[in-house]
Amino acid sequence: MKPSIPKGTRDFSPSQVIKRNYIFDTIRQVFVKYGYQPIETPAMENLSSLTGKYGDEGDKLLFKVLNNGEYLNKSDATAFAEKDSAKFTQSVSKRGLRYDLTVPFARYVVMNQNDINFPFKRYQIQPVWRADRPQKGRYQEFYQCDADVVGSDSLMLEAELAQIYDEVFTNLGINVTIKINNRKVLFGMADAAGVADKFINMTTAIDKLDKIGMEGVTKELANRGIEPFAIKKIQEMLSVTTLKPLKDFFKNSKTGLKGIEELEEFHKYFDSKPATNTLEFDSTLARGLSYYTGCIFEVKANDVVMGSIGGGGRYDDLTGNFGLKGVSGVGVSFGAARIFDVMEELNLFPENIAVQLKCLLVAFDKPSHEYAFSVLNQLRTVGISAELYPEPAKMGKQMKYANARAVPFVIVIGSDEMNSGKLALKNMTTGEQEKYTLTELLTKLK
């Protein structure tokens, strides 16, 4: 059979894994520095924990796991006959693959609430799965790196999370714009335009502004049943790029004013430290996930065309779904695969991270091969990453291997070297070769 992997999934070669780990390590270091603790959750969740959390669209993109055993005996024959896929699926699948890290985290918090010290700051770096059509920067299996806090309403946390974005992308060398908005501000706009009942319709329409332009948004708003005078008002508000003028619009919207207040509070904290990247208020930023209630974030790379490489926000009552009311959460997410693609495109990975093997030993014949193995052990004992070509093959072949592995040094051992105790050390970058005793080598390669 011809080997293949499911669509939207990928294998990772050694160099790719090394690069990916570089991204993970950079992110993890910052998370740890800001006091976040690691957790992990299973790849599979009960389907009931996942469905209904991501909207109708999200439900369609959930991977379901078929029940084991004679599942057809317990299947819903009526639903099958009526071709009701959703209902039939329920009867043959009780588990699904995790769709993001936030919902499993909410579930975790509720299940472990007695052992958790609130406010609880956790980070999580694990793969998630979505049955989406793959395209640029979009896969069916990809890693997310999340940092969330539950159990505090303080806007200091929003500021801290924005700082985390700034610091991580600075460390990775990616130039980004961090966009911020507040769901309450969006609601205020709907309120001020007199279309509070069409809040969701309005936000999904204006979220597309950067893609379809103001004209497209106008059409979209009209299609979604918003009256022309309301559209005009919305347009006026969208043209505003600072917070102050919005206050006038929101005179009669309590929620809207609260949103402004939250953003101002955020800035009190965030502005105390200069940021490397740009943070900008974007009144058109909406974000689809229905559970956000306060500040929302999105990060875009400046120098490359790519969907957002990070997003997050405040959700006042996420754990409510699992029976724990009144606990607020706020978090950010990094899309590792997209960050990888951006860094690859902009050539931002440091040169030396792929070089892990320091030295390769090559031998000419059986006796020197055995001798070389003892040299190898001594190199490894002092912590030098070294390898011996497994058999005394032709020099050309062994050197070719060394070259392909991009080893900086090769130690050549034959009968001369064995007898004299002076080993030939070849520098693979310069091509120079000199003889050293073993003790000299140990200090030289350290």
Added chain:
RNA sequence: GUGAUUGUAGCUCAGUUGGUUAGAGCGCUGGUUUGUGGUUCCAGAGGCCGCGGGUUCGAAUCCCGUCUUUCACCCCA
């Protein structure tokens, strides 16, 4: 889910209006070189032309289906 698009050697790709034995570069193996890679030259191995069906005397080439790739929409990291 909607609309396009792709699939030929390990990799990147040629392959004429359907015509006999499907090619190239790189890589690989061996030699040139009995102790030296990233530079030469020579030789060789390697293909159910994505898969299944159909049209035809004849299909890599045309038609249908299916899977896959890439892209846009939807949505999203």
